[in-house]
Amino acid sequence: MKKALSAILAGVLLLCLGTGCAKNSSDGETVTVEEVSSIVGAGSVGLADWYAGKVVSGETADVKRDSTKAILDTYVEVGDMVQAGDILFAYDTEKMQLDLDKMLLEKEKLENSITNDNATIEELEKQKAKAKEEEQLSYTLQIDEKKADIRENQYNIALSERDIAAMQAALENAEIASPIAGRIMSVEDPESAGGSYYGYGTDDTSGNDVKYITVTDVTRLRVQGNINELNAGALTEGMAMTVRSRLDGTTWTGTLSMIDWENPVGKDNDQNGGMVYVSGSGEDDGMTTATKYPFYVELTDTEGLILGQHVYIEPDTGEDEQDAPKGPMLPGYYLVMEDDGSAFVWAAGDKDKLEKRAVTLGVYDENTDSYEIVDGLSEDDCIAFPAENLEEGMTTEKFDPAAAAEAAAGDEGAGAASLGG
Numbered sequence: 118m119k120k121a122l123s124a125i126l127a128g129v130l131l132l133c134l135g136t137g138c139a140k141n142s143s144d145g146e147t148v149t150v151e152e153v154s155s156i157v158g159a160g161s162v163g164l165a166d167w168y169a170g171k172v173v174s175g176e177t178a179d180v181k182r183d184s185t186k187a188i189l190d191t192y193v194e195v196g197d198m199v200q201a202g203d204i205l206f207a208y209d210t211e212k213m214q215l216d217l218d219k220m221l222l223e224k225e226k227l228e229n230s231i232t233n234d235n236a237t238i239e240e241l242e243k244q245k246a247k248a249k250e251e252e253q254l255s256y257t258l259q260i261d262e263k264k265a266d267i268r269e270n271q272y273n274i275a276l277s278e279r280d281i282a283a284m285q286a287a288l289e290n291a292e293i294a295s296p297i298a299g300r301i302m303s304v305e306d307p308e309s310a311g312g313s314y315y316g317y318g319t320d321d322t323s324g325n326d327v328k329y330i331t332v333t334d335v336t337r338l339r340v341q342g343n344i345n346e347l348n349a350g351a352l353t354e355g356m357a358m359t360v361r362s363r364l365d366g367t368t369w370t371g372t373l374s375m376i377d378w379e380n381p382v383g384k385d386n387d388q389n390g391g392m393v394y395v396s397g398s399g400e401d402d403g404m405t406t407a408t409k410y411p412f413y414v415e416l417t418d419t420e421g422l423i424l425g426q427h428v429y430i431e432p433d434t435g436e437d438e439q440d441a442p443k444g445p446m447l448p449g450y451y452l453v454m455e456d457d458g459s460a461f462v463w464a465a466g467d468k469d470k471l472e473k474r475a476v477t478l479g480v481y482d483e484n485t486d487s488y489e490i491v492d493g494l495s496e497d498d499c500i501a502f503p504a505e506n507l508e509e510g511m512t513t514e515k516f517d518p519a520a521a522a523e524a525a526a527g528d529e530g531a532g533a534a535s536l537g538g
Contacts, residue, residue, distance in 0.1 A: 146506075146511050146512070147511065147512045147513065147514045148463070148471050148501045148507060148511045148512070148513050148514065149501060149513075149514055149515075149516055150463075150464075150465045150471075150499035150500055150501045150513045150514065150515060150516065151499060151500065151501075151515070151516040152496070152497065152498070152499050152515075152516075153445050153447065153490075153494060153495065153496045153497070153498050153499070153500060154169060154445075154496035154497065155516075156447065156448065156451065156500075157169060157445040157446055157447060157448075157487075157496065167361075167429040167430070167431055167446060168342040168343070168344070168429065168430040168431065169342065169343070169427070169429065169430075169496070170340045170341060170342040170360065170414070170427070170428045170429060170430040171340065171341055171342075171425065171426070171427055171428070172338050172339075172340055172422050172423065172424055172425060172426040172427075172428065173338070173339060173340070173341045173413075173424070173425075174333050174334060174335045174337075174338065174339075174424060175299070175333070175334030175335070175336065175337040175338065175339055176297055176299075176333075176334045177299075177302075177331060177332070177333045177334070178295070178296045178297045178299075178331070178332045178333075179328045179330075179331050180205055180293060180295065180296070180328075180329055180330040180331070180332060181326035181327055181328055181329060182206070182293070182307070182326065182327050182328075182329035183208070183287075183326055183327075184326070184327045186208045186209070186213070186287065187208065187209040187212065188206055188207070188208060188209065188307045189206075189207045189208060189209040189210070189291075190206065190207055191205070191206040191304065191307070191330075192204055192205060192206060192207075193205050193206075193301045193304065193330065194301065194304065195301050195302065195303060195304055196300065196301060197300070197301045198298075198299070198300055198301075199295045199298065199299065199300075199301065199332060200295070200298045201294075201295055201296060201297050201298045202294050202295065203294060203295045204292045204293070204294050204295075205293050205294065205295050205301075205330050205332075206292075206293050206329070206330070207291055207292045207293070208287070208291045208292075208293075210288055210291045213284060213287060213288055213291075214288065216284060217281065217284045217285065217288065220277060220280055220281050220284060221281065223277060224274055224277045224278070224281065227270045227273055227274050227277065228270075228274065230266070230270050231267050231270050231271065231274075234263045234264075234266050234267045234270075235267065237263050238260050238263045238264065241256055241259050241260050241263070242256075242260065244256060245257070245260070295330075295332050296332075297332055297334055298334060298336065299332045299333045299334040299335055299336070300332070300333055300335045301330060301331070301332060302331040302332065302333045303330065303331040304329070304330050305327070305328060305329050305330070307329070337419065338416065338419040338422055338424060339371075339374070339413050339414060339415050339416060340360050340371070340413070340414040340416065340428060340430060341411050341412070341413055341414075342411070342412050342414070342430045343382055343409040343410065343411055343412070344376060344409070344410055344412050345408060345409050345410065346408065349376070349410075351432070352373055352376065352412060352432065353373070354373055354374065354375060354376060355372060355373065356372070356373050356432060356433075357370065357371075357372060357373075357432070357433035358370070358371050358372065358373050358414045358430055358431065358432060358433055359371075359430070359431050359432075359433045360414060360416065360428050360429070360430055361428060361429040361430075361431070362421075362426075362428060363427055363428060363429060363444075367421060369416050369417070369418060369419070369421075369422065370416070370417050370418075370433060371414040371415050371416035371417055372414065372415050373412060373413070373414055374413050374414065374415040375412065375413050376410060376411075376412040377410055377411045377412065377413070378410055380410075380411065381408045381409060381410055382408075382409040382410065382411055414430060427496075444479060444489050444490040444491050444492070444494075445489070445490050445494070445495075445496050446480075446482060446485070446487040446488065446489055446490075447462075447487060447488055447489075447490050447494070448485070448486060448487050449486040449487060449488055450486070450502070450503075451500060451502060451503065452476070452478075452488060452503075453473075453503050459475065460475070460476055460478055460488075461473045461474055461475045461476060462474050462476055462493075462494060462500045462503075463500060463501040463502075463503060463507050464494065464498055464499065464500045464501075465498070465499040465500070465501075465513040465515075469512060469513045469514075470509075470510050470511065470512065470513065471501065471507065471508070471509055471510060471511040471512070471513050472509050472510075473509060474493055474494060474498075474500075475493055476490050476491075476492065476493035476494050477490070477491040477492035477493055478490065478491065479491040499513065499515060501513065
């Protein structure tokens with residue numbers, strides 16, 4: 118099934134490149150290229166059994182501030198080490214207390230008004246009982262008006278009590294503590310957020326509290342990989358995982374602790390997704406944008422790992438696996454095979470010019486139709502999908518997911534395909 122999907126993708130990509138990836142510009146034809154790291158990190162979409170991973174520090178906590186409250190003091194600086202429960206900053210409670218006192222007075226006025234209205238109603242009822250028949254309607258209207266005033270004041274008291282409770286809670290929680298132990302990585306400018314003084318803390322109109330301090334647990338290491346919507350079913354939180362060194366095949370075991378669906382990779386830049394071919398029926402066929410999401414593996418032992426180290430991640434099936442590749446596992450359809458058994462790729466060389474790049478092949482995975490690249494190509498290099506119209510010296514252009522999505526929407530037969538991982 119995987120090999121069949123690879124063949125489908127190869128055919129689609131060839132068609133795409135033949136019609137859209139090489140295009141005219143003022144400097145001649147340009148060729149779309151993509152980073153090898155993006156191609157080989159596809160996971161279990163049928164193109165690789167390995168997930169590209171990186172050793173990162175432990176949990177990171179973004180401590181938010183209520184932008185509607187003034188900060189009295191901040192007790193930490195970037196680089197400080199803190200323990201869980203240490204106070205990071207405190208709100209200025211002086212004006213909060215004044216506002217609370219004002220709220221309590223307003224509530225007391227409303228309660229007094231209700232007491233007075235009830236007394237007035239009682240007096241009007243006595244007068245009504247003694248009044249002539251033609252005067253009864255006047256008393257009834259006065260009584261109904263006072264009862265309406267009481268209902269309105271009761272409603273306003275309920276609103277006031279809600280605001281009072283919120284302000285009392287804010288006063289009780291004026292000191293904000295660190296949720297985790299770690300190092301202070303950033304402290305934002307407290308004046309950067311707007312808003313009124315009290316209420317529901319928002320960053321202007323977005324309705325969200327403002328990130329103020331970032332704390333990262335640097336006492337432990339974990340491994341981060343990326344997954345997208347198309348291969349999300351391959352991984353589940355809690356499953357056993359194996360992490361392999363790219364240098365010597367050393368392995369570590371761990372558990373997939375979290376898939377962070379709330380924070381897409383590259384949320385604020387153009388690296389958040391790629392164009393992926395989806396085989397469906399009828400109008401469901403075509404290119405779609407797949408957003409990447411980070412997942413994290415908590416390790417049982419981190420001995421031998423260093424922060425920033427690149428590794429491979431795979432589900433632990435409990436069975437013996439083939440030796441981990443030391444180089445990137447490149448889908449076979451990116452390779453051009455020569456008659457003598459050698460191979461090359463079309464790569465972006467000096468000054469963004471297209472060149473034939475000879476590569477040395479290692480392990481071949483027939484399930485995914487991918488080859489280990491032992492030499493000649495790194496994950497930082499950019500390559501193009503082979504096409505008959507490619508020539509050395511063409512200008513290369515790095516793949517832009519946003520532009521590709523726009524092109525695919527405008528012309529189903531055009532666009533560049535990228536296998537997002």
